[in-house]
Amino acid sequence: MRSGSMRGAALAATLCGLAVLLLGACGTQVAGQDDPASAATALPWTLSAPTRSQIHGAELGADRRTVTIAVDVPSGPNPCVRDLEAKLTEPVGNTVPVQVTFTSPSGDRSSGCSRSVTAKARVTLPEPLGDRELVVGYPGAVFTADDAPLPHLRLCGDLGCTPPATGCTPGSYEQAVKAVDSPAHTYRDAEHCDGKWLVLDISWPTGPVCGDPESGTCAPHLGDRWFYKAEKAGWKPFFRTSAGGCRDVQDREPAFPTALCASLEPLPPALHPTHSPAP
Secondary structure (H helix, E strand, O other): OHHHHHHHHHHHHHHHHHHHHHHHHHHOOOOOOOOHHHHHHOOOOEEEOOOHHHEEEEEEOOOOOEEEEEEEEEEOOOOOOEEEEEEEOOOEOOEEEEEEEEEEOOOOHHHOOOEEEEEEEEEEOOOOOOOOEEEEOOOOEEEEOOOOOOOEOEEOEOOEOOOOOOOOOHHHHHHHHHHOOOOOOOEEEEEEEOOOEEEEEEEEEOOOOOOOOOOHHHOOEEEEEEEEEEEOOEEEEEEEEOOOOOHHHHHHOOOOOHHHOOOOOOOOOOOOOOEEEOO
8 A cells, every 4th residue: 555655646746747847838938929910919000101102092982072092001911001091180271181191010120011002091071172172191192173084083293283374484484394304403594485386495503523624524504405385284395406496396396386496506515415306
């Protein structure tokens, strides 16, 4: 009996030891430690807003009050966006400002939220949009229902939703300069305009880039001469040249009026071909 009791006690001690080891091992296991989704949850989620370039469109509902906004948001193998929403902020003048926000861990590179996907946020205006402009974000992307292919709202350009009408005006010339994607600090040298056709000489400063002030590439400014035709959306460039007179431009567009090109002098040598079609 005594030896049996001793064997029983030894077995009980062994089982207790095994139980302690097993429980100890379970105690060191952290739930979700190897789970990517749980790891992502542990990352800091911060409030974010899409930039102007990440706002791709807006649609107006049949009630003329519901607006659905398409924006780029972070994307990756784990959840990357929460609480995507659009909120109406304080109206200013003839504008309806809306702010789109979401929370995301994308600020931490370990989140894996390195891609993007288009998502939609919806907001209901207190009254129909009408002829007011919808401004999403700050600085904002501006949309209007005026002359828009509804239900899609029209995204307005750098000159606003109602740019200056094509004509012989300073505002119209500014639109023409932007249309040729000219360098920063470009300024106009001369304009020849009849309302349907336009010749625009533009220049921009360059400064000494080679250390040789006698070199043509180090001239204080370079210039272009662009020829435009009036279109519904504004001045449309169709030809560029440094030559004077009418021959080159009328070879390209015979209808171009002689009165606007006959007196043109050649431009000084510049870093562009003698003539080229507009892009």
